[in-house]
Amino acid sequence: xxxxxxxxxxxxxxxxxxxxxxxxxxxxxxxxxxxxxxxxxxxxxxxxxxxxxxxxxxxxxxxxxxxxxxxxxxxxxxxxxxxxxxxxxxxxxxxxxxxxxxxxxxxxxxxxxxxxxxxxxxxxxxxxxxxxxxxxxxxxxxxxxxxxxxxxxxxxxxxxxxxxxxxxxxxxxxxxxxxxxxxxxxxxxxxxxxxxxxxxxxxxxxxxxxxxxxxxxxxxxxxxxxxxxxxxxxxxxxxxxxxxxxxxxxxxxxxxxxxxxxxxxxxxxxxxxxxxxxxxxxxxxxx
Amino acid sequence: xxxxxxxxxxxxxxxxxxxxxxxxxxxxxxxxxxxxxxxxxxxxxxxxxxxxxxxxxxxxxxxxxxxxxxxxxxxxxxxxxxxxxxxxxxxxxxxxxxxxxxxxxxxxxxxxxxxxxxxxxxxxxxxxxxxxxxxxxxxxxxxxxxxxxxxxxxxxxxxxxxxxxxxxxxxxxxxxxxxxxxxxxxxxxxxxxxxxxxxxxxxxxxxxxxxxxxxxxxxxxxxxxxxxxxxxxxxxxx
Ligand SMILES: Nc1ncnc2c1ncn2[C@@H]1O[C@H](COP(=O)(O)OP(=O)(O)O)[C@@H](O)[C@H]1O
Ligand SMILES: [Mg+2]
Numbered sequence: 116x117x118x119x120x121x122x123x124x125x126x127x128x129x130x131x132x133x134x135x136x137x138x139x140x141x142x143x144x145x146x147x148x149x150x151x152x153x154x155x156x157x158x159x160x161x162x163x164x165x166x167x168x169x170x171x172x173x174x175x176x177x178x179x180x181x182x183x184x185x186x187x188x189x190x191x192x193x194x195x196x197x198x199x200x201x202x203x204x205x206x207x208x209x210x211x212x213x214x215x216x217x218x219x220x221x222x223x224x225x226x227x228x229x230x231x232x233x234x235x236x237x238x239x240x241x242x243x244x245x246x247x248x249x250x251x252x253x254x255x256x257x258x259x260x261x262x263x264x265x266x267x268x269x270x271x272x273x274x275x276x277x278x279x280x281x282x283x284x285x286x287x288x289x290x291x292x293x294x295x296x297x298x299x300x301x302x303x304x305x306x307x308x309x310x311x312x313x314x315x316x317x318x319x320x321x322x323x324x325x326x327x328x329x330x331x332x333x334x335x336x337x338x339x340x341x342x343x344x345x346x347x348x349x350x351x352x353x354x355x356x357x358x359x360x361x362x363x364x365x366x367x368x369x370x371x372x373x374x375x376x377x378x379x380x381x382x383x384x385x386x387x388x389x390x391x392x393x394x395x396x397x398x399x400x401x402x
Numbered sequence: 403x404x405x406x407x408x409x410x411x412x413x414x415x416x417x418x419x420x421x422x423x424x425x426x427x428x429x430x431x432x433x434x435x436x437x438x439x440x441x442x443x444x445x446x447x448x449x450x451x452x453x454x455x456x457x458x459x460x461x462x463x464x465x466x467x468x469x470x471x472x473x474x475x476x477x478x479x480x481x482x483x484x485x486x487x488x489x490x491x492x493x494x495x496x497x498x499x500x501x502x503x504x505x506x507x508x509x510x511x512x513x514x515x516x517x518x519x520x521x522x523x524x525x526x527x528x529x530x531x532x533x534x535x536x537x538x539x540x541x542x543x544x545x546x547x548x549x550x551x552x553x554x555x556x557x558x559x560x561x562x563x564x565x566x567x568x569x570x571x572x573x574x575x576x577x578x579x580x581x582x583x584x585x586x587x588x589x590x591x592x593x594x595x596x597x598x599x600x601x602x603x604x605x606x607x608x609x610x611x612x613x614x615x616x617x618x619x620x621x622x623x624x625x626x627x628x629x630x631x632x633x634x635x636x637x638x639x640x
Binding site: 279280282283285286287289290291292293294295296297298299 | 458459460479480481483484485490492496498499500501505508509510511513553557
């Protein structure tokens, strides 16, 4: 059971990274980024292609891929998202949704739907003795990276002026502009950063999950549920909910396997009935 | 209107505003002189908040002229207006729950000739000093209102735009807000104040505009306002 709990935390590590990106993007831009899963998929494919065609190893990909995808994110924000933002939010929903489909299909056309193999980096191929049981070193690494990245983001958010501005703009974008902060200037880097996190999650996923064009689409639905449970617009909530949902669904899988697919959504419904704004959301964020 | 040698600090001409197809402001024209306290009085739904949103650049659709410090600001985005010295105190007080009290105070950049140093803010509002590391929304309603006022004073805003700062607060706190507004006026800062409490308005303001259904229906000096307080209370249905 402890081992299953650990599996849950590793799964939660992915939820947390993806939900964190979604939450900062939603908070600051008011955009529900349906393409988030596609960028996760591109992260995994990016590291696959780098290794397969250019011989670039996992460690370099871990830095390079998020960087490139983050850059692509900033371009995307500048060219499209920003222009659609003044219109009905529906336009950006449709845009990111369409983008996700396009990216998926482009990858599908090139590589088909079957999963591509990606070897574990040699350094992390063994197991780690966690006292009560041995655990694959790679999975421990994934968990550690996710925790460190989330913690680092937390420190930046809570201890720096930039973080203060991002928090303020996430909570009340209009008010923050009215208090003299050029929120627009921070939107591009924040969007790029959110995409980079999705890319990072993708790179981390490559050696332990099936690398295929649909890997993002499958995962992102759950991540949306995670963000809603954590509270739309709550950055802390989305990370906490990410790890919690990973844990709960892994344990649920152990005890009630029949519910493994739906448990998250049952949980979401229950949380929303109890707290309509999510666990850490603010009620007024709904209006 | 008190003599001002440099013209009005704020001059609004023919301002109209819409939410979707519904027009809620119709050709509103008002002026605020340097150093004045001017109130906007009117029933709920008259368009007072919308007027401030237009001034701040937050209203989606509006037309007309807004001159602040002699220059047209209609095309400026909200943050540029704030940096010119407009200090916005919204009707919900605009206190951030994800920022501490001190962060709430230090978020806006300086936006005027003499921003208050944090020490002065804490001297004037000792309660905020005691609670400076609390999340902003852990404060009581009155304390949050003080925080919202303190924040724009710390910015050094030249013109405070205060949306019903006394609403729902105890007479004691309302009195304190009155004291602060009078001190603000003494230091030469201008205030445009939305106020349903006509009696309170008459204790702090120089002039008043009466708004009804999106139009300015009357402009009164404070002595006229005092004479007609009861009539106006009836009119406002308060
Ligand atoms: N967000 C909004 N969407 C649509 N109509 C609105 C909105 N906010 C205010 N209104 C309408 O605009 C009118 C003026 O509102 P407001 O400016 O808030 O008035 P006041 O502050 O004087 O009470 C009211 O009829 C109100 O119902
Ligand atoms: Mg109002």
